[in-house]
Amino acid sequence: MLSFLWKRLSEVGPKVSGRALRRFSEAEVERLLRARVLIEQRRADTWPVCTHCDCGLDARPIRTVGDELRACCPHDPNEDEVLAGDDLRRFAIEPERLAIAIAASGGLIGGVSPIGEGIWLLGRTPAGCAVVACLDAQILFGPGTSLALKSVAAGDPVSVLATECGPADGLRLTEMGFAAHAIADVMERDEADVERLRVERLSPTVGATRLVVDLTASSVTFDGQAIDLPPQMFSAFRMLAEQVDQRDPVLRSQEIEHRFEREARGVMRDLRKAIARCLSAEEADGLVRTVRNRGYRVGLDPSEVILTR
Template sequence: MGCVVSESLETLLLRLSEAGETATLWGRQAKPHLGSEFERLLARRILVEQAPATEWPVCASCECGLDARPVQAVGDRYIAPCPYDHRCDVTLDNDDLRSFRIDGEVLIKEIAAASGIPDEPELVLPGIWHLGRLGSKRAVFGVLSISAAMQPGLIVAMRAAARGQPVTLVAPPLPTSERQQFKQAGIHLVAVRDAIGHNGAAWALDPARLAPHIVGEPRLVIARSIKSVSLDGIDCALSDQTFKLLCLLAARARGDQPFATTRDIEQEIWGASLHRVSRPARDVVRELREALAAGASEPDAVRRLIENKRNRGWRLTLAADAIDLRN
C-alpha cells in the first residue's frame, strides 16, 4: 500500500494492472493524483471505488503471525495497532482507507478510443483484446496483466484473429523467455507503458511504435574511443558532456530500461558526488538536441529523437538496431 509519488497516474495504473483481476489502487497511492482526471476515471468506471478497508498490513519485520491487523476508529481518526509494539501503530485518515478496483476491460477500451481506433476491442482470450488496426496494416492486440500475456495458446489465438495480418502485441514487461517466444513467432512486442502518451494524450498509443523498425544501416553510429558521432550519415560535433549523455541514452535504448533520470545523467557526467554538478541535466539535453539537429535535413524531427516523459526521464526513441554503439 506504499505511495509512489514519482509515477504519473497512467503509469501507476498500468503497473498495478499487471496483477490482473485483483489490481487495486489504494488511497495512499491515489492521494498525489486526486483531481479532475482522477474523477474522470471514476466517472468512466476505469476505477471503481470499493468499501473502506477494515484491515491494514502488518509491519514488514513483525512476528505476530497475523495476516493483517484490524483498523480501529479512535475519535475522528483511525489506528492500525501493532500487537507487539505501539510505536509501530499506523495512524490513518479516510483517504488511506479508500481503495479502487482497476477495471482492465474498461481501461483497454479507453486506450483504444484515445488512440482513434473506431471499433470496440474484441476479447480473444481472458485478458487479451484485439484492438484493431492503427497506423499500419497490422493487427494490434492489448493485454494489461502479466499472467494473461503468458497463458497457453495466446500466439495461436492472436494469429487466428489477425486473419493473415502481421501481429503487434501491446503488453506489460515480460520475462526474457516469453519475449523471445513472441520474437520467434514473428510477433512485434511493445511495452504498453512506453507506447502510451502519444501527442500529449494520456492513453493514446503511438502508431510509430506499433510496427517493427526495418533493419538496415544504423542511423546513429557512436565510436566511444575516438568520440565520433554520426546521425543519418552526418557527422555531429558534441561537447564532452553531450557525448557522455548520448552514450548513456544510446546504451539505455539498446537495453530493457530505455529511460535515464536526472540523477542517472548527473552520475554519468559528473560522477557520484552531487557537489560536482555544475548545470541542470535538462540544459545538457537541450544542448545535445541542438548539436544533433545541426546540419540535419529535418532538424525538428531530429530534436524529437530525444523524448521526455513526465517523472520517467529522457530516452532516445531510435530502435535498438538503428544504433551502432561501439568502443
C-alpha cells in the same frame, strides 16, 4: 495511470488501494471512476499488522486519535501508522474497461474484443496494424494462441503490448511474426498531462522473422512453433533453407537426388509429412513449395528466415 493499472492488474490482481493511487491526481481517479475502469469498493476498516509483530492479530484496528487517523498497534503506540483519509479507499480494476480506455487513448479503430483469458484485441491503427494487449507475455506462447491472434488480425500485421517484454520474450514473439512492446514504452503523457497510447510507436518490424533454423542444434522453429524433424528430414530442410539467400532460391531436384539417392519428389513428400506432424498440412505445403520443372524452395520471403550456427 492507465499503464500503472495494467501493470498492477498483471502483477497483483484487480484490487488497488487509495494509497497506491495517491501518486495520481484526484481528477485522474475520478475520470476513471466515471469510465467504470475503477469501481469503488467499501472503505477499509482495518489495516495490515506490522511485518515484525507477534501480536497474533489478523489486522490492526483503525481509530481516530486526536486529529489523526491511526492504524493502532496493540503493543506499542509508537508503532501506530498514521493514515490519510484516501488510504482507506479501495477500488477494483475492470480489465475490459481498462483495455477500452487504453484503445481510446490512442484512437484505435474497430473496438475492443477478448481473444482469450488475459488477451484483448484493442483495435487497429490508422495504418492497419492490429494491436493486441495481454497481461502476461507467457500467455501468448500457449497452444493455439498464435493462430488465434493471426485469425483475428485477418492478415494484418500485429503489434503486441505486454506488461513486461524482456529480450527473450521479444525475440520469441518476433519469431512468431509479431512486434512486441512493453506497454509502459508506448504510453506517454500529452501536453494536457493525460496518458495516451502512442500509435506511431506500434509499427511492426519490417520482415519479422518467422522461420529460425538452428544448424548447430538441428532445430527448426516456425512462428514460434518447434518443428521436430528426424535427422534425414532436417538435412533436407537445411538444404532448402540454405538456398534462401542465394540469387536463385530454388533447390534443384538434381541436387536433392544426388544428396539422398532418391527421387526428389519422394524426399519432399516425406519432408512435408514430417512438418505436418507439428504444423498443419497447409502450413507444410506453404513452407515447402514446388517450383514446376525446376525443384523446391522455402515459401517465405528471405527477410523472414534466419539461419543460426
